[in-house]
Amino acid sequence: MAFLLAPVAALGGGFDRAIDAVVPRVVKLYGLSVGSQPGYGTGVLASPDGLVLTVLSLLIDARRVRAVTSDGTFYEAEVVRRDPSRQLALLRLKPPDHGGEAAASRDPVGPLPYFDLKCGADATREESLRPGDWVIAAGNPFKVAEGAEPASIAHGVFSARTELDARRQVKEFPYRGDVLVIDAVTSNPGAPGSAVVDVEGRFVGMIGREVVSNLTHTHFNYAVPRDVLCEFFNEATDAMPRAASAAIASPSEGTVDPGIRLTRTGYRNIPPLVDRVRRGSPAEAADVRKDDLILSLNGKNVANAEEYDEQLRSVPRDRPLDLVVRRGRSIVAIHIEPEKQ
Amino acid sequence: MCKRPTFRLTLLTLALSLEGAAFGAVLAAAVALVRAGEPLDGTDPVLQAEGRRVEMIQRVGPSVVCLFDRNQRGGGSGVLIDAEGYGLTNYHVVAAIVEAKGGLAGLSDGKLYDIEVLGTDPTGDVAMFRLTDAGPFPYASLGDSDAVRVGDTAVVMGNPFTLSEDYTPSVTLGLVTGVHRYQKGVKGNLTYTDCIQVDASVNPGNSGGPLFNAAGEVIGITGRISVNTRGRYNVGVGYAISSNQIKRFIPAMRAGLLARHGTLQATVDADNEGRIVFNRVAADSNAEKAGIHRGDRLLTFDGVPITSGNHYASLLGTYPADWPVPIEIEQEGQRRTSIVRLDAVNPKLKTPFVPDRDVNIRAVERVLRAFAKATLGSADARRPMGWKWTVVREFTQGAAGTAKASECYEMSQTGDGPVRMQRRYEDGSPGPMITYDDHTATQRVDATSEAFDMAPDVGMVLSSLYVMQRWMLEPVETIDLTKVSHVGADRSVGEGSRDGAILNVLGWPVGRNAAAKFGLDTQSGRLLQLRVRDVPSGADATVDFLDYRSVGGITWPHRIEVRGAGLEYRDVLSNVELTP
Numbered sequence: 001m002a003f004l005l006a007p008v009a010a011l012g013g014g015f016d017r018a019i020d021a022v023v024p025r026v027v028k029l030y031g032l033s034v035g036s037q038p039g040y041g042t043g044v045l046a047s048p049d050g051l052v053l054t055v056l057s058l059l060i061d062a063r064r065v066r067a068v069t070s071d072g073t074f075y076e077a078e079v080v081r082r083d084p085s086r087q088l089a090l091l092r093l094k095p096p097d098h099g100g101e102a103a104a105s106r107d108p109v110g111p112l113p114y115f116d117l118k119c120g121a122d123a124t125r126e127e128s129l130r131p132g133d134w135v136i137a138a139g140n141p142f143k144v145a146e147g148a149e150p151a152s153i154a155h156g157v158f159s160a161r162t163e164l165d166a167r168r169q170v171k172e173f174p175y176r177g178d179v180l181v182i183d184a185v186t187s188n189p190g191a192p193g194s195a196v197v198d199v200e201g202r203f204v205g206m207i208g209r210e211v212v213s214n215l216t217h218t219h220f221n222y223a224v225p226r227d228v229l230c231e232f233f234n235e236a237t238d239a240m241p242r243a244a245s246a247a248i249a250s251p252s253e254g255t256v257d258p259g260i261r262l263t264r265t266g267y268r269n270i271p272p273l274v275d276r277v278r279r280g281s282p283a284e285a286a287d288v289r290k291d292d293l294i295l296s297l298n299g300k301n302v303a304n305a306e307e308y309d310e311q312l313r314s315v316p317r318d319r320p321l322d323l324v325v326r327r328g329r330s331i332v333a334i335h336i337e338p339e340k341q
Numbered sequence: 342m343c344k345r346p347t348f349r350l351t352l353l354t355l356a357l358s359l360e361g362a363a364f365g366a367v368l369a370a371a372v373a374l375v376r377a378g379e380p381l382d383g384t385d386p387v388l389q390a391e392g393r394r395v396e397m398i399q400r401v402g403p404s405v406v407c408l409f410d411r412n413q414r415g416g417g418s419g420v421l422i423d424a425e426g427y428g429l430t431n432y433h434v435v436a437a438i439v440e441a442k443g444g445l446a447g448l449s450d451g452k453l454y455d456i457e458v459l460g461t462d463p464t465g466d467v468a469m470f471r472l473t474d475a476g477p478f479p480y481a482s483l484g485d486s487d488a489v490r491v492g493d494t495a496v497v498m499g500n501p502f503t504l505s506e507d508y509t510p511s512v513t514l515g516l517v518t519g520v521h522r523y524q525k526g527v528k529g530n531l532t533y534t535d536c537i538q539v540d541a542s543v544n545p546g547n548s549g550g551p552l553f554n555a556a557g558e559v560i561g562i563t564g565r566i567s568v569n570t571r572g573r574y575n576v577g578v579g580y581a582i583s584s585n586q587i588k589r590f591i592p593a594m595r596a597g598l599l600a601r602h603g604t605l606q607a608t609v610d611a612d613n614e615g616r617i618v619f620n621r622v623a624a625d626s627n628a629e630k631a632g633i634h635r636g637d638r639l640l641t642f643d644g645v646p647i648t649s650g651n652h653y654a655s656l657l658g659t660y661p662a663d664w665p666v667p668i669e670i671e672q673e674g675q676r677r678t679s680i681v682r683l684d685a686v687n688p689k690l691k692t693p694f695v696p697d698r699d700v701n702i703r704a705v706e707r708v709l710r711a712f713a714k715a716t717l718g719s720a721d722a723r724r725p726m727g728w729k730w731t732v733v734r735e736f737t738q739g740a741a742g743t744a745k746a747s748e749c750y751e752m753s754q755t756g757d758g759p760v761r762m763q764r765r766y767e768d769g770s771p772g773p774m775i776t777y778d779d780h781t782a783t784q785r786v787d788a789t790s791e792a793f794d795m796a797p798d799v800g801m802v803l804s805s806l807y808v809m810q811r812w813m814l815e816p817v818e819t820i821d822l823t824k825v826s827h828v829g830a831d832r833s834v835g836e837g838s839r840d841g842a843i844l845n846v847l848g849w850p851v852g853r854n855a856a857a858k859f860g861l862d863t864q865s866g867r868l869l870q871l872r873v874r875d876v877p878s879g880a881d882a883t884v885d886f887l888d889y890r891s892v893g894g895i896t897w898p899h900r901i902e903v904r905g906a907g908l909e910y911r912d913v914l915s916n917v918e919l920t921p
Contacts, residue, residue: 015492015516023491072649142567142578144522144538147649153491153518154540154577184540185577189569219571 014199015136019153021201022138024113026151026194027052027067027093029077029140031059035271042139042151042193043067043077043091044206046117046233050075050093050109053229054193055209056082058263060089067093069112072148081235084261087175087209088224088232115195115203119230129180129204133158137186137207137223139194151194156184158204161225164211173211179222180205187211187219196223205229214306258321258336259283262294262305272308274325286336292325397557398496398512403449403479405510405551407500408434408456408470410441418499418510418550419446419470420559421480426454426472427595429587430549431564432461433531435468446472447508449479459700460594463688464602465658466531466564467587468549469594481551484558486537486583493517495539497563497579499550510550515541515577523655524565524580530688534658536580537561543579552581560584586659589830592845592863593661595707596827597700601662603683609639610650617647619670631668631679638671662686665834680834704827708845708861709817715866716813716896724814725895725919727755731765736910755920808849808859809868813895824850831860833869833885842869867896880905892917 025045029052033039039062043054052067059065065077075093082089093109129135135158138151145151159181164173186194186207194207205223212219259281263273272294277284294302297311298321315321321336383389408417408430417434421427428446435458438444445453454472461468472478495517498510505511519538526532537552543566552561561581569576593600606623617639622629639647643666647653660666662685669678717724735747751763764772773786812820828848832841844860851857854877860870871884882905886898897919901912 019492142569144519144524144567144578146651149521149651150491150519152538152578153516155516155518185575188567188576188578217571 015134015153015155018134018136018197018199018201019138022136022195022197022203023150023153024070025115025203026138026140027069027075027077028143028145028151029054029059029065029067029091029193031065032062034058038143038189040140040143040190042191042195042207044193044195044203045069045112045114046090048111048114050112051080051114052077052091052093053206053233054089054091055206056084056087056089057192057209060091065091066096067091068147069093070148070150075109081232083232083235085174086177086224086228086232087173088229090233117203117226117230117233119227119234128202129158129198131158131160134199135180135182135184135196135204135223136199137182137184137191137194137196139191139207141188141191141194143190154184154186154191154194156182156186156221158198159183164222173209175208175224177228178225179208180225182221182223184221185219186221186223257339258286258288260288260294262308272302272305282336282339286334288323288325288334288336289327292327292332294323294325295331296324298322394494394496394514394555397553397555398498401481401551401553401557402498402510402512404481405449405498407447407503407505407508407510408438408549409445409447409453409503410438411443411445412441413445413453415441416500416503416546417548418546420498420551420562421472421478422483422559422591423480424477426474426476426478427459428456428470428472429551429559429562429591430468430470431562432463432466432468433564434549435461435470436463438470444470446470447505449507449509451507453508457700460596460598460600460696461694462590462594462600462602463530463690464526464532464686465582465586465590465600466526466533467562467582467590467594467600469591481553481557481559483584483588484554484556484560486560486585489517489520489537489554489560489583491517491520494555495537495541496553496555497539497541497543497547497550498553499547499563501542501544501546503546513542515539518578521652521655522580523651523658524567528689529686531565532658533565533580533582534655535586536565536582539563539579539581540577541579542575542577544575545573547579558584562587583659588843588863589659589661589664589832592704592827592830592843596704596829596845597697598827598829599688599694599696600829601688602658602686603660603662603664603666604686605657605666605668605681606684607633608650609647609653617649617653627681627684628668631681632672633668633670633679633681634672639668640671640676641667641669643667657683661830663829663831665832667834701827702822704845705822705825705847706817708827708847708866709812709820711866712809712812712861712868713817715862716809718891718894718896725921726814727753727758727920728918729753729920730914730917732912732914734910734912736908808851808857828858830863831858831870833860833862844869868898882908890917892919895919 027043027045029041029043031039037058039059041054041057041059043052046053060079067075067077074096076096077091077093080090080092095107095109135156137154140151161178161180164176164179187210191207192209195203196205196207198204203226205225206229208222208224210219259278260274260283261276263275274288274290274292277288294308296302297308300311302308302311318338320338323334325332325334404421406419406421406428408419409415415437417430419428419430422429439458444456446456447453454474456470457473459469459471495515497513501511517537518540522536522538524533524536543563548564550563551559552563554560561583563579563581565580566575567578590600605628606626607619607628608621609617610620612618619633619635619637619639622633622635642653642656645656660683662683664683665680666683667678667680730752732750732752733747749765751765754760760777762775766772776785826848828846831844831846833844834841842862845863847859849857849859855873855875858872859868862869867889868886874881882903885902888898888900889896890899897917899914903910
């Protein structure tokens, strides 16, 4: 009977418990905007003292990231950890710096309403969420809500838990693990980082970064499951990416991997800016540097990160790469010798 | 209608809200809603709820119309709100129709009807139209948008993608996902303030159509969506102008007027302690005249505690020009409330708006018919040729000398004759007899004295009662309306003014020099308020008509409260006789 009760509860005011649980537990985030990427998003409160889960996006690279809780209080958010393989980030809220105040004298943050991720040893997949169950998401798509105005909700049906990797033709995206597919339009600017709960208000996942299909240009509506968030949340604090191979999103096997990581955000038309150079890689040996803007690869112009990937795919493994980059005001030609096997 | 089509409808709605490759997964999920091996019978709560929803949709569906311009191009939606065929839509839908010089409405009977555009509200993106054919037409009723909560059922109906070939509306279902939302407009127009956000699918073509609650009441008019790089179509974020805002503008739009929004010409912001404070009050604004200054703290606006500058701006955007709004402030440690009439915002229009006199006259007649029905009750009621009553007049301020002095009069008037006011002292002995002549606007004390001009405030009350009597006496078609017009909406400001009745206001010349605005309740039809201005002297007064009681089948006010410059009194009527 419990199965049938879920849809019934939803008809006519039955979402109240879910809405009351989820809306106070998300924060509105504001940070860096670059080109077409919005400088705003959402985060999930994961501890009473202000730890916030969100997606790995450019907005958290801002010098000052602001977070606003549901009661309208402003905080600054500092980045605790980034996870490029899962495309997640962990932030910590700090009281805003009013200037002249010693950090120690500021009141501690909290207690704030939060989701206990229930990352205990026996918490594996979400048992009670089944295909057909309602889910409610709360976040700030289109930054409709400001200050103490409540986050927007969206409702939909949980369709399936599946691996992102299984979806062919999906835009290059490092995360290949499980996702929760939802039939609501959850992929909107500002929505990534939204909290998703079931009809009882139990936390089931977080809306992930925008993923767009190269083939159909449709957006994929999904959430990162709670247990995957748990893995990230529980990892020892480590500023470096988990594994070098996960950090560098190599398109597929059999092609060259010089060790260059471009800034990646999941949107179209990202300029091919070097974000990191892997230690000990051929690119490091050739003196490719962070913030180099790649202009061409082996003589072909490269306008954005997707084009760079595409060009790279067509280069056989043991061939050298000739890059032309803009570094500051100068143009630099770089020759990268392939890795000796 | 059998069950099967409704199941498909639910499936279709689910499918339409999807994108791309996940369709297959959703189909599986939808099928999973019916668990294999457990057939659902008629008592199942899911089916019952669905049945109620289907019944509601079928009941209100016929009130939803598809709007086109005269060449059957373009396309939006609208909803009929009375049996005569008056309807609501968005201003931006009507603007296209006006440019094409005429429009059409397709109804669920499959036919196209000519429509006439009435008044518009460009700032708030609302407009009214009328089916010019004779009714009766199916219509929907307006609900209370202040009662809407996040999570409530939202049913959107209209003509998205103008795909309806038979003019029956398309239906989409979702939830209310936000309330009191703000969406910035374009050059001051089409601003959506204090609006309702929904995740029901809203697409081009839905503009101007109704948003229904679960009970089938119109709680908003959908006209806007948030879009991103994908294109101009639904991504789960739609907005509707709230019904409570629209109700304040309907009287002016019915009357074919340009309905202007109100402004306080003052802005607020949060100070360092988070208190909302006026940081600018324009000189010569009504707010300044009411004694509101820069630095005053804003506590409540129309009874609503204000939490931020955004909140104030959003709420302010829902009121018409000249609307009386109680504003509670804290000034130098003291709290006080002033009722301020909002100044007007003039919308920027490509072509100037020209009000249609015929539309206005029709609106005046409609108000008078409603008044006659409300006061006479039935067509058989005796129409009063004259009236007679005893009035105890209690002064709370002004001319009678001491405060709370009271006087007693026997008043009467017959037909076109003068009003007679016989003063009675407490011991029952008669005092002077004052006669008012409505036509010459003069009064005499006893038959011997000279005639002198009526004090505007006092005399106008009687003149207005005389006018009321004439409205009841004469059929609407015979009343001379050449100097009369419907001038818009107002609100009676009582104790709970947020609940104050919304009024149709008729501008009517009274006496010799006075301009009067009669405010009649849009709901009951009764005369509730009168604002009079004596043009030469500039003196003005406000009169409230209260305590309506039945007198021989005729509904008549038994308490009349007058507030003028330096004069305030209350007339309590008794022994009311309406003479045939």
